[in-house]
Amino acid sequence: MDIAIITGASSGLGREFARHIADRYQRLDEIWLIARRHERLEVLASELAPSTHTALRVVPLDLADSSSYGRLGKLLADAKPVIRVLVNNAGYEREGLLRDMRPADMLAMIDLNVKGVTMVNRVFLPYMSRGSFEIVTGSVSAFAPMPWQAVYGASKAYVRSLVFAIREEEHPRGVNIMLLSPGNMDTEMNVRGSGGGKIGMLPYLDLAGTVKRSLSLAERGCGEYTPMTFYKAYRLLAKLVPSTLMARFTRLNSGGANGRGL
Numbered sequence: 023m024d025i026a027i028i029t030g031a032s033s034g035l036g037r038e039f040a041r042h043i044a045d046r047y048q049r050l051d052e053i054w055l056i057a058r059r060h061e062r063l064e065v066l067a068s069e070l071a072p073s074t075h076t077a078l079r080v081v082p083l084d085l086a087d088s089s090s091y092g093r094l095g096k097l098l099a100d101a102k103p104v105i106r107v108l109v110n111n112a113g114y115e116r117e118g119l120l121r122d123m124r125p126a127d128m129l130a131m132i133d134l135n136v137k138g139v140t141m142v143n144r145v146f147l148p149y150m151s152r153g154s155f156e157i158v159t160g161s162v163s164a165f166a167p168m169p170w171q172a173v174y175g176a177s178k179a180y181v182r183s184l185v186f187a188i189r190e191e192e193h194p195r196g197v198n199i200m201l202l203s204p205g206n207m208d209t210e211m212n213v214r215g216s217g218g219g220k221i222g223m224l225p226y227l228d229l230a231g232t233v234k235r236s237l238s239l240a241e242r243g244c245g246e247y248t249p250m251t252f253y254k255a256y257r258l259l260a261k262l263v264p265s266t267l268m269a270r271f272t273r274l275n276s277g278g279a280n281g282r283g284l
């Protein structure tokens with residue numbers, strides 16, 4: 023049984039991936055939609071059902087909760103699928119001065135963006151084989167330290183490092199892993215116009231275009247995709263300039279002394 027799996031499918035980028043995958047890979051037997059909000063996933067599944075022969079499986083899970091990995095392992099052991107496409111996308115973001123942040127928010131980012139993204143790989147990679155590919159959603163926030171988004175940026179820097187390492191581990195058996203590093207996207211996480219800071223004035227990506235291009239690049243074995251020339255230039259800048267100086271620059275873009283939205 024050939025399947026695709028999308029985490030964070032209940033909104034934003036993940037939901038867009040689900041729509042495109044259902045349309046693009048009509049030969050899949052099942053698509054598994056994972057997120058916490060069960061009803062949202064059910065609505066998406068019924069929206070997609072009329073235009074695909076692929077079965078849609080709603081898998082409501084909290085990927086920040088360690089017990090979910092065992093439950094996924096059990097589902098996989100029962101179904102014994104070949105995972106053709108994996109979109110490891112669920113993410114959580116809260117910002118503020120680290121010394122003032124709610125510990126629960128900080129832990130939620132670490133539990134999902136670091137632990138969850140890592141364990142999704144551990145659980146699913148053994149079921150992927152030659153020709154399969156994974157897209158992991160990182161962020162431009164990984165390129166340089168991000169004052170007022172310190173934990174989120176660091177969690178995405180972890181993702182970036184993880185992806186490039188396991189990409190090499192998986193290459194010999196023909197499984198491609200691609201890091202997608204988006205800039206601003208108008209989703210629940212970052213509703214356009216809702217923040218007071220300067221980051222909100224940076225360009226926003228077109229979700230459909232980003233998803234289409236990501237799938238075609240990952241299919242072809244690409245390892246990294248940063249949409250938009252503006253964010254590619256930022257990636258290059260962050261490579262050339264020392265991190266301490268970059269942090270000063272990103273601090274200004276985060277809203278200066280008061281930070282973004284504070």
Ligand SMILES: NC(=O)C1=CN([C@@H]2O[C@H](COP(=O)(O)OP(=O)(O)OC[C@H]3O[C@@H](n4cnc5c(N)ncnc54)[C@H](OP(=O)(O)O)[C@@H]3O)[C@@H](O)[C@H]2O)C=CC1
Pocket residue numbers: 029030031032033034035036056057058059060062083084085086087111112113114115134159160161162203204205206207208209210211212
């Ligand atoms: N929006 C932006 O500007 C940018 C976003 N990103 C990254 O893109 C990815 C997608 O985010 P985006 O679509 O923008 O944001 P959304 O908030 O719209 O989507 C986040 C998704 O993650 C799911 N999710 C959150 N927490 C958990 C959890 N504990 N367990 C399982 N699923 C969870 C949410 O579903 P539910 O709440 O139902 O669990 C939702 O489906 C994230 O990794 C984000 O960090 C990167 C760069 C920029």
Ligand SMILES: N[C@@H](C=O)C(=O)O
Pocket residue numbers: 115160161162163204205206211212
């Ligand atoms: N979530 C984003 C910003 O708020 C990002 O990853 O840049």
